[in-house]
Amino acid sequence: MKNIFYIPFALLILFLGCTKDTVKERYSYFAPIYKTKAEVRANVKSLAPVQLQQPGKLFIKDKFAFLSEVNKGIHVIDFSDPQNPKNISFIDIPGCLDMAVRGNYLYADCYTDLITMDISDPKNIVMKQFLEGVFPHRLYVNGFVADTTRVITEWVKRDTLIESAFEKKTRWDMRVLYASASSTQTNGGSSNIPVTNGIGGSMARFGLMVDRLYTISTYSMKVFNTVDASKPSYVKTVPFSQGNIETIFPYKNKLFIGSQTGMFIYDATDPDNPLKLGTFSHARVCDPVVADDKYAYVTLRSNSTCAGFQNQLDVVDIGSLMSPILLKSYQLKEPAGLTKDGNTLLICDAKDGLKIFNAANPIDIKQLKNINGFEPYDVIAMNGLAIVVAKDGLYFINYTDPVNATILSKIIIQKS
Amino acid sequence: MKRVIVVILFFVLQHTVSAQKKINLKNIAVSSELGILNGKSQVNIQMLATAGIQKKKYAIGLGSGFDYYGYRSIPFFIEGKRFLGEGNRKIFLYLRSGVNISWVLSEQQRLLYTSTGKEYSTFRNGLYADAGIGYTLYNSKGRGIFVGLGFCKKNLSENYNDYLWNGSSSTLTNHDVKYNFNNIQLRIGYKF
Numbered sequence: 001m002k003n004i005f006y007i008p009f010a011l012l013i014l015f016l017g018c019t020k021d022t023v024k025e026r027y028s029y030f031a032p033i034y035k036t037k038a039e040v041r042a043n044v045k046s047l048a049p050v051q052l053q054q055p056g057k058l059f060i061k062d063k064f065a066f067l068s069e070v071n072k073g074i075h076v077i078d079f080s081d082p083q084n085p086k087n088i089s090f091i092d093i094p095g096c097l098d099m100a101v102r103g104n105y106l107y108a109d110c111y112t113d114l115i116t117m118d119i120s121d122p123k124n125i126v127m128k129q130f131l132e133g134v135f136p137h138r139l140y141v142n143g144f145v146a147d148t149t150r151v152i153t154e155w156v157k158r159d160t161l162i163e164s165a166f167e168k169k170t171r172w173d174m175r176v177l178y179a180s181a182s183s184t185q186t187n188g189g190s191s192n193i194p195v196t197n198g199i200g201g202s203m204a205r206f207g208l209m210v211d212r213l214y215t216i217s218t219y220s221m222k223v224f225n226t227v228d229a230s231k232p233s234y235v236k237t238v239p240f241s242q243g244n245i246e247t248i249f250p251y252k253n254k255l256f257i258g259s260q261t262g263m264f265i266y267d268a269t270d271p272d273n274p275l276k277l278g279t280f281s282h283a284r285v286c287d288p289v290v291a292d293d294k295y296a297y298v299t300l301r302s303n304s305t306c307a308g309f310q311n312q313l314d315v316v317d318i319g320s321l322m323s324p325i326l327l328k329s330y331q332l333k334e335p336a337g338l339t340k341d342g343n344t345l346l347i348c349d350a351k352d353g354l355k356i357f358n359a360a361n362p363i364d365i366k367q368l369k370n371i372n373g374f375e376p377y378d379v380i381a382m383n384g385l386a387i388v389v390a391k392d393g394l395y396f397i398n399y400t401d402p403v404n405a406t407i408l409s410k411i412i413i414q415k416s
Numbered sequence: 417m418k419r420v421i422v423v424i425l426f427f428v429l430q431h432t433v434s435a436q437k438k439i440n441l442k443n444i445a446v447s448s449e450l451g452i453l454n455g456k457s458q459v460n461i462q463m464l465a466t467a468g469i470q471k472k473k474y475a476i477g478l479g480s481g482f483d484y485y486g487y488r489s490i491p492f493f494i495e496g497k498r499f500l501g502e503g504n505r506k507i508f509l510y511l512r513s514g515v516n517i518s519w520v521l522s523e524q525q526r527l528l529y530t531s532t533g534k535e536y537s538t539f540r541n542g543l544y545a546d547a548g549i550g551y552t553l554y555n556s557k558g559r560g561i562f563v564g565l566g567f568c569k570k571n572l573s574e575n576y577n578d579y580l581w582n583g584s585s586s587t588l589t590n591h592d593v594k595y596n597f598n599n600i601q602l603r604i605g606y607k608f
Binding site: 018019020021022023024025026027028029030032054070071152154155157165166167 | 454455456457486578580581582583585589590591592593594595596597598599600
């Protein structure tokens with residue numbers, strides 16, 4: 001018993017020099033797995049179909065839908081029978097977010113590069129061109145700077161234990177890393193683009209106008225010459241006067257650019273030198289846009305990514321392209337992608353589902369049908385068939401008779 | 417945990433009161449003390465109160481207080497003392513062991529802004545241990561000042577979520593952090 005109290009002495013001497021405060025932090029992080037560019041190029045071809053997991057942008061060409069799998073590649077879906085669509089192949093393209101189709105050629109980004117593929121046989125897609133370094137902004141992803149000599153093919157989860165010394169801090173406000181809209185959102189649709197080009201949508205970042213491909217990033221627009229559709233060439237970069245640019249919608253010889261603070265109208269009569277005409281400003285929200293000859297239809301969406309407080313459809317009179325005027329606003333739940341086919345307007349309205357409107361009179365748009373039970377965020381419509389990307393799958397909807405629009409089929413998204 | 421502490425304190429008080437009938441009041445040892453905690457990352461303070469029984473060269477009791485070193489916490493411990501020598505001025509050795517109850521300041525919690533609002537980190541309790549040597553400067557009634565020098569060790573854990581980039585989007589990832597604080601204590605106290 002006596003000796004037990006001499007133990008503190010021993011402990012004291014033992015620990016006197018050990019006054020370091022330690023922190024052991026255990027967490028998981030995601031690390032990139034690289035491949036060489038040669039390996040990636042060799043793999044850009046039709047592979048066996050894989051399940052949809054995180055769909056991105058949608059592009060339609062004839063009876064084929066090209067649906068990007070965020071940062072992984074493109075699903076090729078044959079919907080010649082909309083009641084029984086088939087996922088026929090997958091193109092492995094690391095870093096792919098956006099795409100466009102012109103004639104028999106599919107253009108897609110592969111991080112900083114633009115890939116051109118021959119899709120004349122959608123079951124046997126062949127890579128034609130690899131235009132390097134045209135999207136330098138894709139080098140940086142949420143603070144991560146990739147190795148420029150190689151290509152990230154996947155990200156793997158790793159567990160780690162970090163030991164460090166304690167540092168006295170007060171408020172440790174953590175990094176707030178909201179998923180960027182560009183990485184998680186997809187397109188709406190239009191049906192008025194010339195048939196030689198595929199059909200993109202209201203939330204696309206790639207847009208085709210005749211023989212030019214326009215791509216946008218947060219701060220600039222790039223022009224590519226696609227006169228020879230198999231070999232697009234870089235023309236120039238057009239800087240924007242402000243950032244937060246999100247979408248591009250080409251219509252006739254106009255480019256409608258959606259940003260978080262407004263819609264910009266560019267004249268592309270000289271296709272290599274788009275000229276800014278007018279601006280329609282609004283509060284800070286996300287704003288996909290489609291347009292026709294007289295009006296632009298802008299959905300304003302506020303959420304954690306987009307900020308703002310507005311959830312509505314704005315109909316903008318673009319009779320004067322220099323000074324577009326707000327005609328009327330319609331309240332919605334949380335609208336995302338939209339498309340217009342003739343007088344029929346289709347809007348993805350989050351948990352409220354897909355809403356179909358009669359937009360014959362822009363100041364008196366009437367809802368005809370609300371298909372709910374799913375959460376759509378992107379839609380392309382053409383000739384009575386709407387292809388809708390939702391959180392749980394890719395839907396095919398017949399709206400030939402809008403009042404009685406029905407879901408024909410669905411390809412399920414596999415949850416990881 | 418707070419309920420457990422209250423129950424334990426109740427039993428200690430009850431035992432102390434009932435023991436008064438059997439034990440001489442001189443054997444009751446109640447003291448409070450202030451400590452300066454000196455570690456590699458900071459210098460901070462600790463305030464403790466202990467109550468127990470002293471008999472001959474040994475004392476045992478329970479103690480608690482506030483410890484501001486690293487993250488604010490409430491140590492709750494059992495204390496044992498061994499006195500060396502006779503009289504009112506003598507050396508003693510002490511040993512304390514118990515739990516370290518987290519009571520962090522709101523500004524010490526990590527904050528994450530999510531789409532649904534704010535999310536603060538949560539802390540879990542750890543262990544507390546403290547050992548050293550002291551010297552009493554008591555008066556003839558066995559009351560007075562005492563000083564001490566010792567080594568203190570306390571730990572606790574924090575759990576928080578953070579957004580990490582997974583290559584295509586930001587995903588919530590859980591972090592588990594274990595803090596281990598070590599410091600030298602210089603303390604001064606008063607025995608009532």
